[in-house]
Amino acid sequence: MKNYAEVIKIIDGGLKSDPKKVHDYALLLAEKLRSSGEETKADRIIKLVHNLHSIEDINTISSKSTNTKTKQVPFDQESKLEIADYYDPQQLNSITLYLSSFNDQQIDEFIKSYDYSDKLAAHGLDIATTLLLYGPPGCGKTETAFMIAKKLSLPIIVARLDTLISSYLGNTSKNIRLLFEYASQTPCILFLDEFDAVAKLRDDHHEMGELKRVVNSLLQNIDQLGDKCILIGATNHEKLLDQAIWRRFSTRLHIDLPTKDIIKAIIKQYLNDFEGELDEKQIDLLSDLFVGQSISDIEQIVKRGFRKSIIEDREVHLADMVDTFFSFVRLDFEYSNQEDARRMKIRYLLSKLKNPSRRTLGELLRCHHNTISSDLEKIKTNKGDQSVGQP
Numbered sequence: 001m002k003n004y005a006e007v008i009k010i011i012d013g014g015l016k017s018d019p020k021k022v023h024d025y026a027l028l029l030a031e032k033l034r035s036s037g038e039e040t041k042a043d044r045i046i047k048l049v050h051n052l053h054s055i056e057d058i059n060t061i062s063s064k065s066t067n068t069k070t071k072q073v074p075f076d077q078e079s080k081l082e083i084a085d086y087y088d089p090q091q092l093n094s095i096t097l098y099l100s101s102f103n104d105q106q107i108d109e110f111i112k113s114y115d116y117s118d119k120l121a122a123h124g125l126d127i128a129t130t131l132l133l134y135g136p137p138g139c140g141k142t143e144t145a146f147m148i149a150k151k152l153s154l155p156i157i158v159a160r161l162d163t164l165i166s167s168y169l170g171n172t173s174k175n176i177r178l179l180f181e182y183a184s185q186t187p188c189i190l191f192l193d194e195f196d197a198v199a200k201l202r203d204d205h206h207e208m209g210e211l212k213r214v215v216n217s218l219l220q221n222i223d224q225l226g227d228k229c230i231l232i233g234a235t236n237h238e239k240l241l242d243q244a245i246w247r248r249f250s251t252r253l254h255i256d257l258p259t260k261d262i263i264k265a266i267i268k269q270y271l272n273d274f275e276g277e278l279d280e281k282q283i284d285l286l287s288d289l290f291v292g293q294s295i296s297d298i299e300q301i302v303k304r305g306f307r308k309s310i311i312e313d314r315e316v317h318l319a320d321m322v323d324t325f326f327s328f329v330r331l332d333f334e335y336s337n338q339e340d341a342r343r344m345k346i347r348y349l350l351s352k353l354k355n356p357s358r359r360t361l362g363e364l365l366r367c368h369h370n371t372i373s374s375d376l377e378k379i380k381t382n383k384g385d386q387s388v389g390q391p
């Protein structure tokens with residue numbers, strides 16, 4: 001058996017409750033797998049190892065590196081909570097990010113412009129150091145910011161907006177100043193995730209002028225941030241952002257819901273990771289069904305589908321994914337009667353798939369095509385009574 005030595009050390013570490021040993025030898029194993037061309041397996045181990053770190057572990061590591069590399073992370077005077085989290089680039093794991101080729105290319109350009117900033121400056125050219133990522137949740141904004149930090153080997157300082165926005169009048173502007181001062185001490189990425197939270201100040205707990213003061217303070221601090229520090233903002237609600245702030249970001253990327261091609265690639269990656277087999281036609285059907293869902297939701301649906309087959313110790317079936325899809329979008333909870341639920345699913349599938357045959361519908365819903373035929377008859381008769389189900 002290849003890599004026997006590492007496996008033994010990992011088992012030993014596990015039995016002796018020595019997480020460091022497990023961690024170190026798992027990474028070594030991943031490295032060996034990678035060098036022998038088994039990239040996916042290596043990535044899975046790395047993902048697992050990083051997931052094993054509890055938040056406290058990460059904080060301990062980060063506070064250790066913070067002490068040596070930078071000064072103490074500033075905290076809100078009122079709540080005494082830190083207003084940011086600091087992550088060293090070595091701590092960050094790399095995942096396969098699925099982005100549109102346009103976004104891929106824009107991000108690549110952004111990274112290169114920072115990498116070659118000296119050369120560009122020598123020719124009198126500015127570099128882009130501000131990036132705004134916007135779009136629906138679960139499509140990779142946060143992951144993209146971390147990926148850029150990893151690629152540029154820069155620490156990433158993630159603002160904790162809930163702490164930053166102090167309930168104490170006037171403190172928010174002060175916190176913003178402290179945060180930007182802290183970030184400007186060293187080349188880094190300052191990441192304002194879920195940036196629209198600033199707009200919360202519009203609610204009536206705050207005095208009218210507070211939002212204006214905070215926006216002004218943000219604008220001032222963004223303008224003064226040196227070009228060694230990259231500013232990334234991410235928001236699910238770009239409409240809530242102040243126009244002047246929106247304009248401060250030189251690169252603005254819409255990270256949208258995945259296209260069918262990307263969904264296919266994601267399904268294939270999971271089939272590879274969990275050693276499942278579905279044919280091209282089945283993958284195509286699933287991709288059509290998943291269009292409109294975020295990547296994070298698709299991941300959960302597919303993983304749940306696999307979980308069931310692994311527990312039952314059998315191959316994964318197309319219908320497993322369809323089951324988890326319907327329970328995920330909560331369509332099947334509304335019907336107490338099985339037949340009504342099945343008909344509702346048929347109507348939904350008809351609305352999402354291109355002319356599925358009765359056999360296909362039967363395969364997706366685990367029933368005989370004759371049952372589908374009689375359901376289709378009933379649906380036809382009742383047409384007009386019920387509209388097509390939409391989750």
Ligand SMILES: Nc1ncnc2c1ncn2[C@@H]1O[C@H](COP(=O)(O)OP(=O)(O)O)[C@@H](O)[C@H]1O
Nearest residue numbers: 096097098099137138139140141142143295296
């Ligand atoms: N574009 C993507 N490529 C790969 N995985 C993704 C992508 N978008 C989301 N995910 C998965 O969903 C999770 C949440 O994504 P995240 O970046 O936090 O989304 P957002 O910040 O847009 O809400 C990630 O940890 C990852 O597992």
Ligand SMILES: [Mg+2]
Nearest residue numbers: 141142193234
């Ligand atoms: Mg996010």
